[in-house]
Amino acid sequence: MNHPKTRRKVDWGHLALLLLIVGVVVAYLLDARATSLKMQNLLLIQPAAIVALILAALVLPQCFRRQSEGEAEAADKDEAPRRESWVDLGKVAALAAAFGVFAISLETVGFDVATFLFTALGIYICGERKLWVIGTFSAVFTVVIVYGYQLLVPYPFPLLVL
Amino acid sequence: MLDLNAVGDALSLLTSSYIAWIYVIPGLLVGLFFGAMPGISITMAMAIFLPVTLYMDFLPAIIFLTSIYTGAGFGGSVPAVLMNIPGTSSAVATTFDGYPMARLGKHNQALGVALAASVIGCLSSYILLLFIIAPISTVVLKMGPLEMFTIAVWGMLLLGSLAGSSIWRGLLAGVFGVLLGTVGANTAGYIRGTMGIPWLFDGIPTIPAMMGLLAASQLLNLINTHYLIEDEADRKISFGRIVEGVRLALKYPTIIFRGSAIGVIIGAIPGVGSSISNLISYSETKRNAPDGDTFGQGNPKGVIAAESANSSSEGGAMATMLALGIPGGGATAILLAAFAMHNIIGGPSFIANNKDIVYAIIFSNFAQAVLLLGVGLGFVYLASAVVRVPLRFLIPSVLVVSAFGSYAIQGSLSGPITLFVFSILGWAMVRYQYPVAAVVVGLLLGTLLEENLIRTWQISRDLGYVLERPGAMLIFALMVLSMGLTAFSRWRRKQRASAMTTEEVGS
Numbered sequence: 001m002n003h004p005k006t007r008r009k010v011d012w013g014h015l016a017l018l019l020l021i022v023g024v025v026v027a028y029l030l031d032a033r034a035t036s037l038k039m040q041n042l043l044l045i046q047p048a049a050i051v052a053l054i055l056a057a058l059v060l061p062q063c064f065r066r067q068s069e070g071e072a073e074a075a076d077k078d079e080a081p082r083r084e085s086w087v088d089l090g091k092v093a094a095l096a097a098a099f100g101v102f103a104i105s106l107e108t109v110g111f112d113v114a115t116f117l118f119t120a121l122g123i124y125i126c127g128e129r130k131l132w133v134i135g136t137f138s139a140v141f142t143v144v145i146v147y148g149y150q151l152l153v154p155y156p157f158p159l160l161v162l
Numbered sequence: 163m164l165d166l167n168a169v170g171d172a173l174s175l176l177t178s179s180y181i182a183w184i185y186v187i188p189g190l191l192v193g194l195f196f197g198a199m200p201g202i203s204i205t206m207a208m209a210i211f212l213p214v215t216l217y218m219d220f221l222p223a224i225i226f227l228t229s230i231y232t233g234a235g236f237g238g239s240v241p242a243v244l245m246n247i248p249g250t251s252s253a254v255a256t257t258f259d260g261y262p263m264a265r266l267g268k269h270n271q272a273l274g275v276a277l278a279a280s281v282i283g284c285l286s287s288y289i290l291l292l293f294i295i296a297p298i299s300t301v302v303l304k305m306g307p308l309e310m311f312t313i314a315v316w317g318m319l320l321l322g323s324l325a326g327s328s329i330w331r332g333l334l335a336g337v338f339g340v341l342l343g344t345v346g347a348n349t350a351g352y353i354r355g356t357m358g359i360p361w362l363f364d365g366i367p368t369i370p371a372m373m374g375l376l377a378a379s380q381l382l383n384l385i386n387t388h389y390l391i392e393d394e395a396d397r398k399i400s401f402g403r404i405v406e407g408v409r410l411a412l413k414y415p416t417i418i419f420r421g422s423a424i425g426v427i428i429g430a431i432p433g434v435g436s437s438i439s440n441l442i443s444y445s446e447t448k449r450n451a452p453d454g455d456t457f458g459q460g461n462p463k464g465v466i467a468a469e470s471a472n473s474s475s476e477g478g479a480m481a482t483m484l485a486l487g488i489p490g491g492g493a494t495a496i497l498l499a500a501f502a503m504h505n506i507i508g509g510p511s512f513i514a515n516n517k518d519i520v521y522a523i524i525f526s527n528f529a530q531a532v533l534l535l536g537v538g539l540g541f542v543y544l545a546s547a548v549v550r551v552p553l554r555f556l557i558p559s560v561l562v563v564s565a566f567g568s569y570a571i572q573g574s575l576s577g578p579i580t581l582f583v584f585s586i587l588g589w590a591m592v593r594y595q596y597p598v599a600a601v602v603v604g605l606l607l608g609t610l611l612e613e614n615l616i617r618t619w620q621i622s623r624d625l626g627y628v629l630e631r632p633g634a635m636l637i638f639a640l641m642v643l644s645m646g647l648t649a650f651s652r653w654r655r656k657q658r659a660s661a662m663t664t665e666e667v668g669s
Contacts, residue, residue: 003300007449011452011594013590013593013594014594016594017590017591019596020590021334021338024338024341025338025341026343027629028354028355029354031355032352032354032355035352035353035354036352038350038352039619040348040350040616040619040620041348042350043349043612043619044340044344044611044615044616045341046346046614047217048337048340048341048344049341050340051337052341054332055333055334058330059328059330059331059334062171062328062330064333071255075218075327085386088385088386089192091385091386092382092383092385092386092589094591095382095385095557096382096586097236099565099582099585100562100582100586101380102561102562102565102578103575103578103579103581104302104575104579105567105668106569106575106578107567107575111566111569115562118558118562119558119559119562119563119601121558122557122558122561123554123558125385126331126385126553126554126557126558126588127554128554128555133234137555141559141562145562145566148349149566149570155573157566157569158656160595161370
């Protein structure tokens, strides 16, 4: 009997996420056990961590799909438009990175400057190319958001310009 | 059934000051606006506006948030009808007949039908809640830590198994959330998983984490979309025809009340909520309707069934949250977080000690439902303008608002940093079809689960203790039964689908 040739396809992104979850669970379990082996410390964490690892093992096969060569070729053709989305994925990464820098630098550079720069960069990453639109929107939005939150929140936000 | 003294106190609470009322219409508008934006959920709207309630009194804060909840419940039906995109997960069944109605040129009537069904569904659920909240509180007061633990586990399991494309991914997300929820010092004084970061001693900041998981992650997912709706032709709204739709819904009271009953019951089960009730109500109405074959082709009865159920789920979810202190989903989780922000602990003792506030919340929801009719009519008329907001401006703006909100809650960078970390985690989980709502509920229930488990162990120190608690055994049996039924219905659906595929291939 002739079996069609098969090849394994790995969903690397999913695998990375699953490994991250497993890594966090294992690190947390080890840290909890290092703190104390007493029942009141591990009563929930240890069984929950073990259940999480079992569940991760059950999810793991979903990261690998076995396909016949015909299916794989069809999938490769289907993925042609997805390959273009690497640019889109890059945009997500750029916005996420900008958001991370914004979140960390809020107190250092001031809420006003950080907000203006992040809004301007965010609008640019999301597709706006007219500089005067980017500048005007970011400036007006920064003023509204900073003064709006200052009205609502009793303690001051660190500011540089406003 | 009704504690008349508490009812009197509630009415005087609501009428003594106008402050509580001024937030109703803004709340409804916020809810409608966010609910109508595909990809932006009820929970996201509530998460973003949660920090605003920090400096309000308790009652106005809760009324503002429940107004958002009510508004967003209907708001989700606008893009569901106009674009076949459910604005919220609870509007999925609305698309089945709402969008075909729109394609037939009846989008105005479809929106009117959805609005009327939502308003009546919401009203009926709170009327029911008014009468059952007192008996519920007496029952739940008899629950010990073991019973609370069992119910919390049940909610986790249902959420995990129902919310995702894969049961294992759903359960993994839920358990992962529970583990993250136990980071920091527990009730016995042990400090775990803080990585030496001082602000993690009190645990992961829950609200920024929720904002990141539910809101910011979705925004990152929308970055490659230019406009929420590309085709403008279907967005024109006729006021007269919307009113015609409202009248049409009133012709089917049986469907509305059946949908409301299903919504309240399903909504009250932790972890299930409105995203399931609208589907069950739709399928029940289709099964019972003489013209069931026309469902899916633009039958207004389908829209009525879906909308009455998803709106009435709000009352059911509120019953569980108020009586047990257990969030049924993301929205009630945020309400519970608002309780905590005002140093109020939800659960049995809250109802017993604060019946007047509970009744005041219920009464204000009557008003919200009635006001929704007026505000909703105006809103759907303007809906086309709302959904035209270019995402390139919306995404960075909402991220900034979230960062300001999380800083306002924590008073330090721990808020924005948590928001950022969880937005990346949420984005990845959504991308690989893990239900982020399960992580959120797990995060909130982590402490509750651990506290009750430790208490149970301290009381008993023996597994045989379970046999002394018939309540816990009953809940456990129900949990097993419900999980079994869920698995069975999944299996039956798969069998039916494969049978249908075989028939189609055969013909």
